[in-house]
Amino acid sequence: MLNRVILIGRLTKDPELRYTPSGTAVATFTLAVNRNRANQEGEREADFIPVVVWQKQAENCANYIGKGSLVAIDGRLQVRTYDGKDGQRRWVTEVVAENVRFLDKREKGSTLEQIGKEVPFSDDDIPF
Amino acid sequence: MLNRVILIGRLTKDPELRYTPSGTAVATFTLAVNRNRANQEGEREADFIPVVVWQKQAENCANYIGKGSLVAIDGRLQVRTYDGKDGQRRWVTEVVAENVRFLDKREKGSTLEQIGKEVPFSDDDIPF
Amino acid sequence: MLNRVILIGRLTKDPELRYTPSGTAVATFTLAVNRNRANQEGEREADFIPVVVWQKQAENCANYIGKGSLVAIDGRLQVRTYDGKDGQRRWVTEVVAENVRFLDKREKGSTLEQIGKEVPFSDDDIPF
Amino acid sequence: MLNRVILIGRLTKDPELRYTPSGTAVATFTLAVNRNRANQEGEREADFIPVVVWQKQAENCANYIGKGSLVAIDGRLQVRTYDGKDGQRRWVTEVVAENVRFLDKREKGSTLEQIGKEVPFSDDDIPF
DNA sequence: TTTT
DNA sequence: TTTT
Numbered sequence: 308m309l310n311r312v313i314l315i316g317r318l319t320k321d322p323e324l325r326y327t328p329s330g331t332a333v334a335t336f337t338l339a340v341n342r343n344r345a346n347q348e349g350e351r352e353a354d355f356i357p358v359v360v361w362q363k364q365a366e367n368c369a370n371y372i373g374k375g376s377l378v379a380i381d382g383r384l385q386v387r388t389y390d391g392k393d394g395q396r397r398w399v400t401e402v403v404a405e406n407v408r409f410l411d412k413r414e415k416g417s418t419l420e421q422i423g424k425e426v427p428f429s430d431d432d433i434p435f
Numbered sequence: 436m437l438n439r440v441i442l443i444g445r446l447t448k449d450p451e452l453r454y455t456p457s458g459t460a461v462a463t464f465t466l467a468v469n470r471n472r473a474n475q476e477g478e479r480e481a482d483f484i485p486v487v488v489w490q491k492q493a494e495n496c497a498n499y500i501g502k503g504s505l506v507a508i509d510g511r512l513q514v515r516t517y518d519g520k521d522g523q524r525r526w527v528t529e530v531v532a533e534n535v536r537f538l539d540k541r542e543k544g545s546t547l548e549q550i551g552k553e554v555p556f557s558d559d560d561i562p563f
Numbered sequence: 564m565l566n567r568v569i570l571i572g573r574l575t576k577d578p579e580l581r582y583t584p585s586g587t588a589v590a591t592f593t594l595a596v597n598r599n600r601a602n603q604e605g606e607r608e609a610d611f612i613p614v615v616v617w618q619k620q621a622e623n624c625a626n627y628i629g630k631g632s633l634v635a636i637d638g639r640l641q642v643r644t645y646d647g648k649d650g651q652r653r654w655v656t657e658v659v660a661e662n663v664r665f666l667d668k669r670e671k672g673s674t675l676e677q678i679g680k681e682v683p684f685s686d687d688d689i690p691f
Numbered sequence: 692m693l694n695r696v697i698l699i700g701r702l703t704k705d706p707e708l709r710y711t712p713s714g715t716a717v718a719t720f721t722l723a724v725n726r727n728r729a730n731q732e733g734e735r736e737a738d739f740i741p742v743v744v745w746q747k748q749a750e751n752c753a754n755y756i757g758k759g760s761l762v763a764i765d766g767r768l769q770v771r772t773y774d775g776k777d778g779q780r781r782w783v784t785e786v787v788a789e790n791v792r793f794l795d796k797r798e799k800g801s802t803l804e805q806i807g808k809e810v811p812f813s814d815d816d817i818p819f
Numbered sequence: 820t821t822t823t
Numbered sequence: 824t825t826t827t
Binding site for chain 1: 436437438439440441442443444468469470482483484485507512513514528529530
Binding site for chain 6: 761
């Protein structure tokens with residue numbers, strides 16, 4: 308069946324990179340996705356959406372983006388279940404990103420710019 | 436910012452229809468979205484995703500679909516926060532459906548078939 | 564960059580299956596995607612969208628769906644250029660399907676039903 | 692039926708703004724959407740996709756974006772037919788944008804920045 | 820050249 | 824007819 312999620316938003320913090328026992332990289336972060344309209348107090352509302360990324364893209368996220376970065380996510384919705392420390396079963400809904408596009412302008416002379424010059428020209432390998 | 440979710444799946448139960456104090460219709464249901472592959476035990480895995488629908492579409496859902504119905508959802512991801520009875524703050528992630536398409540074949544002579552004939556020809560008003 | 568198209572519609576004809584010189588299967592068909600509202604004459608309008616499918620999914624399409632079948636497509640937009648017989652350069656915009664979901668109910672006792680029983684349980688291999 | 696297209700890319704030229712006889716604004720432009728990989732010659736390939744925008748969003752496009760601007764489009768695929776000057780019927784496939792998000796960083800002190808300060812805080816009214 |  |  309079909310399950311597709313597309314988001315554009317900003318990281319609320321730097322991504323957290325971990326490795327599974329078998330050595331696969333996993334990055335997690337939460338994405339602030341602004342809604343279209345401000346609320347009554349004039350504050351802009353946002354949805355804070357948990358995102359998981361796997362493998363090489365996880366490492367790219369850890370290396371190239373951080374708190375405040377603007378990204379586009381293309382992935383799917385996943386619902387996991389886990390048992391809290393209080394013994395209660397809980398549900399987590401998160402987006403598994405199949406693709407993460409980095410949308411920030413790279414500053415002239417930034418690390419990203421430099422790195423961009425040394426690596427193959429591909430959105431999959433390096434962000435740009 | 437962009438926030439879009441597209442799902443195809445089946446209702447795990449009949450939709451629940453409620454009204455807000457101001458009279459707006461809201462339907463909720465959970466959608467079973469099968470993943471592509473079966474797990475080690477040969478069982479098919481699925482994600483169970485909470486869906487909310489508003490206004491006339493909510494009433495259409497309550498009237499025309501039920502447990503087991505196949506639907507396509509086009510909407511956005513929303514994260515709400517609420518306080519549990521234990522005083523703990525919890526988060527709910529759900530899909531707010533902007534469009535619900537009914538994908539089941541209507542049986543010849545079913546209520547749906549009949550109704551289809553009496554109402555204007557529009558996916559927005561009646562499902563088909 | 565991001566490029567994603569999601570469609571639900573019906574085939575206007577049986578898919579055409581071909582093979583590239585190197586032996587890769589390609590299926591093409593056009594999808595009638597109904598718009599939401601009827602026009603002034605009360606006729607339902609539709610967009611007729613060219614779709615291309617590659618490899619095993621191409622062969623699945625040729626085997627399992629035909630004129631009138633209801634499918635969901637998840638893919639990307641592609642613009643190709645070619646030279647007409649009049650020497651004029653022309654553009655074709657088509658959807659390259661990465662996933663084709665078959666949404667029709669299989670009739671009891673149909674080939675599809677039988678096949679469903681003999682093959683591994685996966686949306687990627689057999690439609691269901 | 693479902694018909695959804697989501698794109699991120701750059702304008703190849705400034706948008707063209709026109710008005711229908713009844714006074715509705717329409718903007719058109721073509722979006723260069725880079726594919727993921729470079730071709731054999733090491734050049735980056737792209738799809739050049741025609742986009743149409745209506746009403747206030749059309750005027751926003753004409754006012755705030757131009758050649759080279761990075762945007763995200765959320766809309767639907769449309770196939771139109773027209774008769775060429777040679778009397779031949781032709782087909783055009785284009786994306787009707789329901790939402791256009793402006794993704795470029797506004798330069799400090801730019802018109803966009805200034806305007807941003809004077810207008811209501813909403814992605815629908817002003818880009819940011 | 821179009822589907823239910 | 825194409826963008827960075």
